[in-house]
Amino acid sequence: MATPRLLFVDDENSIRVTLTAILQQEGFEVTSCATVPEAIEAINKQKFDILISDLNVGEPGDGFTVVSAMRRVQPNVITFILTGYPDFESALKAIRNQVDDYITKPADVHSMVQSIRKHLDNPKLVHVPIPTKRVSDVLRDNKQQIVDAWYKLVMAEKDLAAIKLSRPERVDHIPVILDSIAKRIENHPEEPAPEAIKAAAAHGALRFDQGYSIPQVIQEERFLQRVISNTLQAHLLVIDISTLIPDMVTIGDALASQLEESIRAFQLKERRAA
Numbered sequence: 001m002a003t004p005r006l007l008f009v010d011d012e013n014s015i016r017v018t019l020t021a022i023l024q025q026e027g028f029e030v031t032s033c034a035t036v037p038e039a040i041e042a043i044n045k046q047k048f049d050i051l052i053s054d055l056n057v058g059e060p061g062d063g064f065t066v067v068s069a070m071r072r073v074q075p076n077v078i079t080f081i082l083t084g085y086p087d088f089e090s091a092l093k094a095i096r097n098q099v100d101d102y103i104t105k106p107a108d109v110h111s112m113v114q115s116i117r118k119h120l121d122n123p124k125l126v127h128v129p130i131p132t133k134r135v136s137d138v139l140r141d142n143k144q145q146i147v148d149a150w151y152k153l154v155m156a157e158k159d160l161a162a163i164k165l166s167r168p169e170r171v172d173h174i175p176v177i178l179d180s181i182a183k184r185i186e187n188h189p190e191e192p193a194p195e196a197i198k199a200a201a202a203h204g205a206l207r208f209d210q211g212y213s214i215p216q217v218i219q220e221e222r223f224l225q226r227v228i229s230n231t232l233q234a235h236l237l238v239i240d241i242s243t244l245i246p247d248m249v250t251i252g253d254a255l256a257s258q259l260e261e262s263i264r265a266f267q268l269k270e271r272r273a274a
Contacts, residue, residue: 008032009039009053039066055083078119132240135247136182153223173203181254189250192257204262208269221259
């Protein structure tokens with residue numbers, strides 16, 4: 001039987017060096033990587049039988065990016081997530097069609113090797129890579145969840161919650177922003193659409209009438225950016241990685257241009273009211 005080829009991904013040097021040496025002693029041919037780009041390069045250049053990736057390679061959830069890349073390029077590879085949170089099993093069950101098993105830190109080497117060999121001896125059917133989506137589709141599909149998460153953050157901020165508004169009055173602009181971002185990603189990422197600028201200006205003027213300050217308008221925008229980032233992080237396995245970075249840049253540009261237009265309209269109304 002050929003020596004099993006294993007890709008090990010972890011940004012902690014001590015763990016990477018130690019586990020690599022142990023796995024080699026156990027009869028595996030090991031390639032180790034410290035970053036997601038290194039891992040993706042290895043996946044595209046070499047053939048593997050097993051992948052073990054830390055859940056958080058530099059950033060939370062990066063391990064899922066590595067798993068996603070492996071699934072698309074080498075769908076029959078046995079995949080393991082290495083995590084310091086054993087209660088994360090419930091979350092992993094939701095993506096069992098992409099992750100074969102998980103290993104808890106600190107790893108028990110004997111149990112880990114047993115688990116690897118068990119999967120090698122009893123391989124599952126080839127994983128069918130899940131269809132990928134553009135970031136714009138993920139935003140549309142999760143629009144309500146984004147609104148709910150954003151509203152929860154806002155209401156937890158005492159300074160913002162003190163402004164007496166109904167939920168519809170607070171959140172009515174969020175779906176508009178998300179739709180405009182999605183359209184900008186798909187159509188004209190270099191410039192905002194006229195209707196998006198108009199909506200941003202109307203929002204800024206409305207926030208002035210509702211008693212906001214400019215820092216409060218900015219804080220709401222920061223919360224939205226955070227929720228969008230968290231949403232995309234939670235859906236990395238279905239996102240088309242090849243467009244993720246330019247789409248994230250477009251999101252940042254879109255939010256910045258809309259915020260600028262909102263503040264401009266806010267200040268104009270403020271001057272007129274003085």
